[in-house]
Every structure is written in structure tokens, then in C-alpha cells.
């Protein structure tokens with residue numbers, strides 16, 4: 515299979531063995547900023563570079579936006595992609611082979627389920643906390659996307675009524691507490707009253723996961739409080755979701771979680787709020803951080819359509 519990871523800055527294609535996750539070949543170009551037609555050309559170009567003879571049987575594409583039945587509803591990170599676009603159909607016309615189009619976070623969840631920390635279980639939620647917070651849900655061994663592509667949109671569960679503003683326009687969502695953008699906004703707001711080490715490290719630039727780790731290490735009180743808020747938001751939302759769908763396993767990854775590691779996972783565990791129905795056995799584990807997980811997960815789903 516070929517797996518394609520379409521991101522806001524680059525289009526990356528790899529040849530993938532979907533049963534082992536082994537990858538070879540690499541074709542990468544910057545994501546065009548000149549409209550969807552050029553993005554489609556870039557995807558086709560990287561696939562053709564890897565497979566000039568057209569010998570690969572199916573292609574999986576991970577995209578940074580919600581997907582319903584092969585239609586990408588929007589991609590906020592890609593210039594000019596504000597409307598639904600039938601990407602699967604267009605790519606199948608161009609490439610003459612089956613194409614699967616999947617949200618990139620969902621592709622990462624599939625990679626963890628089949629080849630990473632979720633091997634051997636049929637039901638899991640994968641949560642990735644970076645600039646924002648995304649999630650992918652596997653139920654009964656299958657990725658659940660939902661009729662509108664929203665299933666697993668974990669970052670926009672409300673955890674604090676009338677809480678911090680979220681990038682989506684809402685308030686009090688998981689992402690506004692556990693995503694770097696939300697943490698940074700709150701750290702800058704507090705910095706105006708009382709300087710904190712986190713903004714001292716980031717200065718005018720974006721806060722990085724390593725800044726969070728360094729400020730925690732230095733004992734900065736604002737950072738300690740903000741990370742506790744993040745763990746509380748994640749624990750609360752994971753607990754609710756685990757109760758609703760009876761989840762035995764949650765795989766945790768993304769820049770912040772990778773960096774803060776087991777100590778942060780323990781902190782999230784401390785804030786798990788599982789309600790009163792006995793869902794007391796949800797296991798939290800770190801993601802295995804597979805290389806090019808988006809491309810690998812998309813390729814694994816492409817293999818499924820061949821049966």
C-alpha cells in the first residue's frame with residue numbers, strides 16, 4: 515500500500531507494509547497554498563514518484579480535517595479548503611485504484627491499534643495532545659468515524675462550564691486546557707499580572723513541549739497549575755467517555771504527552787472521573803510513537819478495502 519500524510523505544511527507519501535507497519539521510500543513536497551486542485555496534484559505527484567508503474571494496489575490518505583464517506587468537510591490548516599471536497603472520488607479518478615481518505619488523527623489511532631500500544635484490544639480511544647487535542651475511537655475492532663466524521667472528536671468535549679475559550683469558538687473544552695495553544699493563551703494572560711517561567715522561556719514565540727517540561731522542572735507555580743488543569747480536563751473527559759462506550763484502554767500521545775511521559779499519565783489517572791457505574795478498569799498507556807503513524811494508519815485502512 516501507499517500511505518499519504520497530508521499536513522498543513524507538507525505532503526508525505528510512503529510505501530507501507532500494512533501488516534508490519536514497515537515503511538520504505540519517501541516522497542515529500544510542501545503543501546501548496548494555492549487551492550485544493552494543487553493539493554490534489556501534489557498528492558498524485560508524490561504517489562507517482564514512489565510508484566511510477568502504478569503497481570501498488572491501494573492508497574490511504576490521512577487529512578487534517580473531518581471526513582465523512584470519502585468527502586473532506588474542511589481543512590482549517592490548508593489554504594482555500596473551507597468547503598466539502600470529494601477527495602476519495604477525485605483521487606480514484608486520477609490514480610485508477612481504490613483510495614481511502616481518513617482523518618489524520620483517526621489514522622494515528624488505527625496505527626496504534628494495529629501496530630502500537632493498542633495491539634490485542636478491540637476497543638480503545640487514542641488521544642493526541644499537541645497544539646490542539648485530537649482523538650480517534652476504535653470500537654469492536656473498527657475505526658468509528660460516524661456519519662458526519664465527528665466520532666472521537668475528543669478535544670471539544672466540555673469539561674468546564676463557561677470555561678476558557680477554545681480555538682473552535684466554544685468554551686471550556688478539553689483542548690482549551692490540554693492543548694499547547696490553550697495553555698499558552700492562559701499562561702500569557704496570567705503573565706500580565708505575575709510573570710511566569712513558561713513565558714520567560716518562550717518569550718514572544720510559541721510555547722513548546724520542552725518549555726513546559728523545563729518550567730515544571732524549575733518548579734514554576736503557574737506551569738504546575740496549568741499542567742494540573744490539563745490533567746484534570748483529560749481525566750474528566752476520559753472518564754466520561756470510558757463510561758459511555760465502556761472503554762478498557764486509552765492510548766495517550768502527541769507532543770505534550772510524549773514529552774511529559776509517565777508522570778503526566780499518572781497525573782491524568784489521578785483525575786479520572788469514572789462515574790458510578792463500575793467502569794473502574796480503564797487503562798491509560800503511552801502511545802508507541804510509531805514513525806509516520808498517519809501514513810501507516812491510512813495505508814492499513816487502504817488494505818482493508820481490498821479484503
Ligand SMILES: [Zn+2]
Pocket residue numbers: 669670680681682683684685687689
Ligand atoms: Zn473546542
